[in-house]
Amino acid sequence: xxxxxxxxxxxxxxxxxxxxxxxxxxxxxxxxxxxxxxxxxxxxxxxxxxxxxxxxxxxxxxxxxxxxxxxxxxxxxxxxxxxxxxxxxxxxxxxxxxxxxxxxxxxxxxxxxxxxxxxxxxxxxxxxxxxxxxxxxxxxxxxxxxxxxxxxxxxxxxxxxxxxxxxxxxxxxxxxxxxxxxxxxxxxxxxxxxxxxxxxxxxxxxxxxxxxxxxxxxxxxxxxxxxxxxxxxxxxxxxxxxxxxxxxxxxxxxxxxxxxxxxxxxxxxxxxxxxxxxxxxxxxxxxxxxxxxxxxxxxxxxxxxxxxxxxxxxxxxxxxxxxxxxxxxxxxxxxxxxxxxxxxxxxxxxxxxxxxxxxxxxxxxxxxxxxxxxxxxxxxxxxxxxxxxxxxxxxxxxxxxxxxxxxx
Amino acid sequence: xxxxxxxxxxxxxxxxxxxxxxxxxxxxxxxxxxxxxxxxxxxxxxxxxxxxxxxxxxxxxxxxxxxxxxxxxxxxxxxxxxxxxxxxxxxxxxxxxxxxxxxxxxxxxxxxxxxxxxxxxxxxxxxxxxxxxxxxxxxxxxxxxxxxxxxxxxxxxxxxxxxxxxxxxxxxxxxxxxxxxxxxxxxxxxxxxxxxxxxxxxxxxxxxxxxxxxxxxxxxxxxxxxxxxxxxxxxxxxxxxxxxxxxxxxxxxxxxxxxxxxxxxxxxxxxxxxxxxxxxxxxxxxxxxxxxxxxxxxxxxxxxxxxxxxxxxxxxxxxxxxxxxxxxxxxxxxxxxxxxxxxxxxxxxxxxxxxxxxxxxxxxxxxxxxxxxxxxxxxxxxxxxxxxxxxxxxxxxxxxxxxxxxxx
Numbered sequence: 001x002x003x004x005x006x007x008x009x010x011x012x013x014x015x016x017x018x019x020x021x022x023x024x025x026x027x028x029x030x031x032x033x034x035x036x037x038x039x040x041x042x043x044x045x046x047x048x049x050x051x052x053x054x055x056x057x058x059x060x061x062x063x064x065x066x067x068x069x070x071x072x073x074x075x076x077x078x079x080x081x082x083x084x085x086x087x088x089x090x091x092x093x094x095x096x097x098x099x100x101x102x103x104x105x106x107x108x109x110x111x112x113x114x115x116x117x118x119x120x121x122x123x124x125x126x127x128x129x130x131x132x133x134x135x136x137x138x139x140x141x142x143x144x145x146x147x148x149x150x151x152x153x154x155x156x157x158x159x160x161x162x163x164x165x166x167x168x169x170x171x172x173x174x175x176x177x178x179x180x181x182x183x184x185x186x187x188x189x190x191x192x193x194x195x196x197x198x199x200x201x202x203x204x205x206x207x208x209x210x211x212x213x214x215x216x217x218x219x220x221x222x223x224x225x226x227x228x229x230x231x232x233x234x235x236x237x238x239x240x241x242x243x244x245x246x247x248x249x250x251x252x253x254x255x256x257x258x259x260x261x262x263x264x265x266x267x268x269x270x271x272x273x274x275x276x277x278x279x280x281x282x283x284x285x286x287x288x289x290x291x292x293x294x295x296x297x298x299x300x301x302x303x304x305x306x307x308x309x310x311x312x313x314x315x316x317x318x319x320x321x322x323x324x325x326x327x328x329x330x331x332x333x334x335x336x337x338x339x340x341x342x343x344x345x346x347x348x349x350x351x352x353x354x355x356x357x358x359x360x361x362x363x364x365x366x367x368x369x370x371x372x373x374x375x376x377x378x379x380x381x382x383x384x385x386x387x388x389x390x391x392x393x394x395x396x397x398x399x400x401x402x403x404x405x406x407x408x
Numbered sequence: 409x410x411x412x413x414x415x416x417x418x419x420x421x422x423x424x425x426x427x428x429x430x431x432x433x434x435x436x437x438x439x440x441x442x443x444x445x446x447x448x449x450x451x452x453x454x455x456x457x458x459x460x461x462x463x464x465x466x467x468x469x470x471x472x473x474x475x476x477x478x479x480x481x482x483x484x485x486x487x488x489x490x491x492x493x494x495x496x497x498x499x500x501x502x503x504x505x506x507x508x509x510x511x512x513x514x515x516x517x518x519x520x521x522x523x524x525x526x527x528x529x530x531x532x533x534x535x536x537x538x539x540x541x542x543x544x545x546x547x548x549x550x551x552x553x554x555x556x557x558x559x560x561x562x563x564x565x566x567x568x569x570x571x572x573x574x575x576x577x578x579x580x581x582x583x584x585x586x587x588x589x590x591x592x593x594x595x596x597x598x599x600x601x602x603x604x605x606x607x608x609x610x611x612x613x614x615x616x617x618x619x620x621x622x623x624x625x626x627x628x629x630x631x632x633x634x635x636x637x638x639x640x641x642x643x644x645x646x647x648x649x650x651x652x653x654x655x656x657x658x659x660x661x662x663x664x665x666x667x668x669x670x671x672x673x674x675x676x677x678x679x680x681x682x683x684x685x686x687x688x689x690x691x692x693x694x695x696x697x698x699x700x701x702x703x704x705x706x707x708x709x710x711x712x713x714x715x716x717x718x719x720x721x722x723x724x725x726x727x728x729x730x731x732x733x734x735x736x737x738x739x740x741x742x743x744x745x746x747x748x749x750x751x752x753x754x755x756x757x758x759x760x761x762x763x764x765x766x767x768x769x770x771x772x773x774x775x776x777x778x779x780x781x782x783x784x785x786x787x788x789x790x791x792x793x794x795x796x797x798x799x800x801x802x803x804x805x806x807x808x809x810x811x812x813x814x815x816x
Contacts (some may be wrong), residue, residue, distance in 0.1 A: 169612030174707075188611060190655050199468060199783040202644035202667045203596060203756035204577035207637060209779055214645055215633055218626035225623055226702040229615060236610035237622055238657045240650055244467040245537070246510045247598050247665040247717070248756070249646045249782040257655040259610045293697065294634040309655070347611030348656075371613055374657075 005098035006139035030147030039092035052094030062378025072389035088404035111351035161355035170371030180365030187314035199252035233262035318360035328394035413506035414547035438555030441518035447500035460502030470786020480797035496812035519759035569763035578779025588773025607660035726768035736802035
């Protein structure tokens with residue numbers, strides 16, 4: 001499905017969110033980034049404990065990524081409403097704007113503004129990708145979702161943030177587990193690595209006279225994989241371009257992306273440093289890690305340069321939130337909890353990364369079929385969605401009770 | 409420089425070729441592949457003895473590759489014209505279309521059609537590489553070079569074909585020689601290798617759940633280099649494309665070119681077979697040649713498919729043409745001929761490979777600085793170009809005289 005942020009279909013989803021949550025006894029506040037906060041009163045005043053996620057999707061996205069976290073939050077509100085349950089403090093559901101970064105090219109931009117990590121004007125001025133000229137602000141105005149309340153954690157305080165989300169990876173399914181108890185979000189750094197050699201003719205240039213940028217890049221890609229594997233980290237190349245691009249010309253120019261991830265900032269830094277050292281040696285023609293096995297030495301060498309594109313340090317979620325999820329899981333799974341749940345680190349970024357900078361936060365994962373996401377075939381079984389929604393509601397209610405007991 | 413075949417700049421060069429040779433007393437025929445035959449009459453009718461090469465270049469090519477052979481041929485025409493020399497039979501110059509195969513991905517395609525080795529329709533239907541939709545035929549029509557004369561050795565017979573070309577390798581320069589007397593051309597095969605894995609999120613997919621097509625392709629590229637080095641052959645990858653092409657998505661689709669060369673057909677076949685076996689194992693995830701050192705085994709694997717794009721067996725040139733070149737060299741170098749010339753095998757394919765299938769053919773090499781070609785820094789000294797042009801003209805005139813004497 002396709003529901004790009006602040007499109008006409010996103011407006012329809014937002015209208016539905018507002019009318020549905022209002023019918024369940026909530027007051028809906030819209031802030032200056034279009035974030036929607038549906039809050040249900042408690043016995044006492046105070047910042048609400050919320051379930052939050054997003055309703056926007058990738059251009060060819062799935063029906064679960066983000067959407068499950070919001071709809072499960074609404075299901076929580078319905079359960080409270082239909083059973084006349086009054087929490088001690090307010091609870092609610094948040095729909096964060098443009099989490100995907102697919103239409104306006106900063107992901108999690110509106111939780112980032114709320115957390116004070118991204119400037120409002122910068123976010124408002126973001127232009128839509130492609131050939132259009134709309135900005136976030138112009139589209140917020142156009143669809144009637146430019147709220148008057150400032151988008152900030154001070155103007156709209158929250159007590160805690162719980163986010164139910166599909167795993168977007170294969171681990172829970174592969175291990176036949178139902179709930180991922182998320183401990184944090186891994187750190188990642190993105191680089192563009194540029195290798196420069198010399199174009200030459202494939203037929204007339206012996207191996208001993210080549211500076212083959214693609215051969216060097218191939219060794220670097222394999223090395224980065226080994227370096228990450230040795231540290232329990234991830235390293236991946238998703239983009240590779242070369243020039244000039246002809247079957248009978250050895251490429252003198254290769255640029256490739258390098259994405260390094262680990263739950264620990266230090267590990268990302270170590271893998272980066274390992275690769276920086278090794279890539280320089282590989283470019284110079286040295287036999288790093290026996291990758292040059294059976295190679296003929298060349299009198300020519302390549303150079304390599306790195307450009308850092310993004311750095312997102314590791315996020316550690318709040319122990320007091322994680323323990324609520326753990327208790328919720330035990331209440332549902334009993335003595336099968338260890339078999340059916342797993343402490344996990346999120347590989348991808350989410351709005352919870354930003355909320356965790358201001359309020360206690362954690363996430364709950366449910367299985368993704370084949371680990372597929374950002375794709376229309378994305379799928380999570382209805383019974384797994386239901387389990388996730390149960391854990392979400394219980395976690396929110398447990399957190400509210402702990403606040404009532406003065407424990408958090 | 410960049411003069412891709414059938415581009416606007418190629419049209420300019422073609423227009424210049426036609427007007428220049430016409431001003432030197434030639435009649436220019438354009439065939440259905442856009443090949444230009446500039447023919448100067450002789451005393452008698454008959455098939456012309458020609459100097460032939462090409463005016464198109466690689467995307468970032470040099471100013472000598474192909475171009476020297478055509479411009480030296482025009483210089484021969486100018487010398488004959490200005491000195492009122494009448495040959496016994498016609499002589500001429502040929503500009504072959506798309507020799508490089510850089511824009512339309514079969515090299516020497518138009519001499520191949522002329523020789524009856526490539527079907528006209530297949531050549532006409534070749535699509536330009538990259539994202540464009542133009543075909544050879546549509547571009548021939550667009551620039552006005554779709555000739556009405558059939559492209560064939562029967563419709564446009566030649567008596568012999570001499571091609572002056574830069575060496576594109578380092579040997580003549582390294583040995584301080586001036587003329588390479590080319591005996592033949594090494595064998596080569598071109599393939600497109602397609603690796604298919606599965607797109608997945610770089611942050612959420614562990615190494616043990618990936619089918620990373622780029623990682624597999626990197627191993628294949630390194631393996632092909634090793635396999636060729638072990639046999640004294642060459643293997644090179646000049647094109648690599650991947651999908652979907654996003655920093656945080658592991659590519660599920662990679663296609664790359666593989667160019668295998670050796671003076672011996674058997675060696676090319678052996679390297680190909682070695683790579684076919686190894687690539688299949690690499691795709692399946694096996695640890696071929698210890699390339700998987702420190703890898704984490706994956707439960708998923710890739711597939712690999714090969715498409716053969718070109719096969720050019722080893723070519724042996726005509727002794728009666730080679731002896732004309734030898735005699736031309738002696739007439740210029742005298743008793744220094746042995747020191748300043750060298751019998752050589754061409755590492756690259758040339759239009760002469762195809763002409764040699766139908767008419768006596770040979771080639772003349774001149775030195776390339778640093779052996780560099782397919783690069784803007786490609787350079788041959790003016791005096792070396794002049795020596796090559798002298799040998800070319802003398803070879804053509806000697807061949808014409810031998811025909812007049814009934815010796816060939």
